[in-house]
Amino acid sequence: MTELHLWLRHEVRSTERRTPIVPPDARRLVDSGVTLTVEESPQRIFPIEEYEAAGARVAPAGSWVSAPDDAVVVGLKELPDAPDRLTHRHVFFGHAYKRQPGAAGLLGRFAAGGGALLDLEYLVDEDGRRLAAFGFWAGYLGAALAVLRHRGRLKAPLVPTAKEELDERLRPAAGDEEFTALVIGALGRSGRGARVAFAAAGTEPTCWDLAETRDLDRPALLAHDVMVNAVLATTPVPPFLRDEDLDDPARRLRTLCDVTCDVGSPLNVLPVYDRTTDWTEPARRLREDPPLDLIAIDNLPSLLPKESSTDFSAALLPQLLDFATGAPWARCLDRFHQACRELGIAEGEFRHV
Ligand SMILES: NC(=O)c1ccc[n+]([C@@H]2O[C@H](COP(=O)([O-])OP(=O)(O)OC[C@H]3O[C@@H](n4cnc5c(N)ncnc54)[C@H](O)[C@@H]3O)[C@@H](O)[C@H]2O)c1
Incomplete structure (x- = not known):
């Protein structure tokens, strides 16, 4: 059996400071x-020296294109537009299996290069549960930003920070009014994160999950000051909010944070807006x-690159250590071939066995 060679690549997106493998x-x-080869990457939250001290080889940013054929290239987000033919196995979030723009x-x-996408979103156990995900910190940040906005203290543009700093900013100050909060999807990863942030802000949110939305009580929803949506919708359900609910004179709701961000999808539970917000206009x-x-x-x-990378890396590590024989990777590869078939993409010779 050949020795595993992992190649941690630089992320092309300039605001992406996270990494799937932290130095420890x-x-x-x-x-x-x-x-382990680690590419130099100026914006990565961990300096290259820490990887070098951990025994990794260092390579220039973007040099994975000429990595040995058997290297498995590991990243988080999108690849650069070149080269046209991808010959390696790549581990990252491809966002390409739901007919997203650019998927084909x-x-x-x-397919042209004989490589393969091992998509982290589809790295699951035998029950289909995700093995490595960023949800907790998404929910924590979503609720934190909602609280800051509600209290009139959200500064733009947003910049990456550390949890201690954010917790400090969340602590209620003299004169802050009490508020009520609702988390929907409260039992999931993001929902748990949202509850932790609300606790840091001194409030105990109402928690709803599947059982509480089956027979949705919209007046009760609108009676909260702040709401965080953190559901992972897999089948269409009636929307949690419609335009007419926003115009309801009895509405107390002032701040809405949609962590799920399914805008434009048939699964969207909040069809009351048509485009996401961002770090410049949060x-x-x-x-x-x-x-x-x-x-x-x-x-x-x-926005919390250190904490979110550390947790993600801890979840990914056992899977990477089991790369050669792990069933989750076999499922990932099957899912890749299935996605190619669904899109009618003819695969040439698959180079890796
Ligand atoms: N905005 C971001 O930066 C960001 C980052 C990571 C994840 N996300 C998104 O956040 C969402 C949640 O991710 P997660 O990792 O927490 O998922 P998860 O599977 O851990 O949790 C989802 C929860 O939603 C609940 N749920 C599903 N349908 C529901 C319904 N109709 N009513 C009430 N509850 C319902 C589930 O029971 C579960 O408890 C996903 O859509 C994910 O893509 C967003």
């Missing part, structure tokens, strides 16, 4: 006999009188 876990990989193009590049006013502000940022965990 890099050391664990190296100590277990994995060859990306899968076509893999909140947008949906109604004036009384006011209602929306926060719908689709890369929340990047």
Whole structure:
């Protein structure tokens, strides 16, 4: 059996400071006999020296294109547009299996080169549960930003921070009014994170999950001051909010944070807005009188790059250590071939067995 060679790549998106492998876990990989190459990456939250000290080899940013054929390239987000033919196995979030824009193009590049996408979103156990995810920190940040906005203390543009700093900013100050909060999807990863942030802000939120939304009580929803939506919708359900609810004169709701961000999808439970917000414009006013502000940022965990990378890496490490024989990777590969078939992409010779 050939030795595993992992190649941690630089992220092309300039605001992406996270990494799927943090330096202490890099050391664990190296100590277990994995060859680890780490690309230099100026914005990565951990300096390259820490990887070097952990025993990793260092390579220039973007040099994975000429990595040995058997190297498994590991990243988080999108690849650069070149090269046209992808010959390696790549581990990252491809966002390409739900007919997203660009999906066919990306899968076509893999098919042309004989490489494969091992999509982290589809790295699941035998019951289909995700093995490595960023949800907790998405929910924590979503609720934190909602609280800051509600208290009139959300500064733009947003910049990456540390949890202690954010907790400090969440602590109620003299003169802060009490508020009621609702988390929907409260039993999930993001929901748990949202509850932790609300606790740091001194409030105990109402928690709803599947059981509480089956027979949705919209007046009860609208009676909260702040709401965080953190559901993972898999089948269409009646929307939690409609335009007419925002115009309801009895509405207390002032701040809405949609962590789920399914805007435009048939599964969207909040069809009351048509575009996400971002780090430059984190909140947008949906109604004036009384006011209602929306926060719908689709890369929340990047705002806490250290904490979110550390947790993600801890979850990914056992899977990487089991790369050669792990059933989750076999499922990932099957899912890749299935996605190619669904899109009618003819695969040439698959180079890796
Ligand atoms: N905005 C971001 O930056 C960001 C980052 C990571 C994840 N997300 C998104 O956040 C969402 C949640 O992710 P997660 O990891 O917490 O998922 P999860 O599977 O851990 O939790 C989802 C929860 O939603 C509940 N749920 C599903 N349908 C529901 C309904 N109709 N009513 C009430 N509850 C319902 C489930 O029972 C579960 O408890 C996903 O859509 C994910 O893509 C967003």
